[in-house]
Amino acid sequence: MKIENAVAIVTGGASGLGEATARRLLELGARAVAAFDLNDERGAALRAELGERYRYLEVDVSQLDQVEMAVAAVESEHSAVQVVVNAAAVAAPAKLLSSRGPLPMEVFDKGIKVNLYGPIHVMRSVAPGMAASEPTAGGERGVIINVASGAAWEGQIGQIAYSASKAALVGLTMPLFRELAQHGIRVMTVAPGAFDTPIYDQVPPALKAELAAQSLFPRRMGEPAEFAMLIEEIVRNPMHNGRSIRLDAGMILPPS
Template identity: 80%
Template sequence: MHFDTTAVVTGGASGLGEAAARRLIDLGATVAAFDLDDAKGGQLESELGERYRHHKVDVSQLDQVETAVAAVEAEHGPVRVVVNAAAVPAPAKLFSSRGPLPMDVFDRGIRVNLYGPIHVMRSVVPGMAGSDPGEDGERGVIINIASGAAYEGQVGQVAYSASKGALVGLTMPLFRELAAHGIRVMTVAPGAFDTPIYDHVPPALKEELAAQSLFPKRMGRPEEFGLLIEEIVRNPMHNGRTIRLDAGMILGPS
């Protein structure tokens, strides 16, 4: 797929979403970043120029997603690339000293991490499917961001692992369904990447995380995540699979 296209990146004002947005813009795309952080979104608009546009969107709210997608399509035409990176950690145990799992925490994790990508996909796919096909009949690519916690969730990650595991599970049925429209579906399951989410983590904990990688023994760099997004968009043979990006990291129970 060519990069002079329109992309929606959720969580595009920070972390891995920002890394994906930066890489896509460097390659020539126009990025609509759906994020709640107005301050950071505004800073990135000033830094990255007219090909980055911040949209204040809570992806857990379908009406907000639909409104934002309609605005993007009206200005730029069909969205051809989607990166669903917005997520919340929603830490909680099923049973702890404070009692049973707080369902509001669980619900928030599922609504942002799972409903969010569904909201975006169902809003974007009609326009994508109706767009003019490119080489091989391709009309677009959707990349959902899961996590190593989809496979080796730690204690306290009940909601997070459930939401990320669901993204891995829906990759196959979605790829099979959307193949008829020339739309690819991929999932990336990153390990520990050195993004602002770790800014307030003690250095010793970051070193402990890095030590659990087999090689290289360090946390990932955001730009390395961006390179994988480029590869998936660029190479049409990527379809219907989940790629783990974690230097062989397998986290322990806690």
């Protein structure tokens, strides 16, 4: 699918991997990128920097009504959406049994609602318009890319909600790909390893270095722009469909 003149929704599009993706799509000629996020200050700054083709919408993806209203606003302005990248996520760290007691269910619920329900809310809201849109010469109508994590396979201690939500995104890739293929809609999942994003700003340098050392080569944290490069490849190349791709320099997460 061509990125030029495409309309995209990127959740978490005001920081980290989502911001890098939004930047890349705009650089490649996307007609509009709608960033669903909860960082008003950063969203306004990016709008001022990137121009009117970048649109920030304050959206809590865990809330279906907010997602539906935001998608409707994008479709009203730009017609159907061709590209969706679900990058919004929260860490929701908690152990099943800790010194403070059993797993706080409100923490688990938040992780599942944002990381799993969020992508579902966006996909169910976008899919009808995408499926009804005019296909390309090759029969494509859109591509949906969910963002999982290496924690889907090697979850660390305290990552119960995070790992469960990311593993669920991997698990739903196949049934969604099979269902939406008849509409010319592709579904992919990318599972990044450790990328140098704002989520690591509060992590001590020594711990970041230790984490980066888990990679085989290159032995460093990934750069958000490198993640965006893979998103570009997936969007452009129609043979990417129904698969989960790990992007982690061979990193295997340790138990903790």
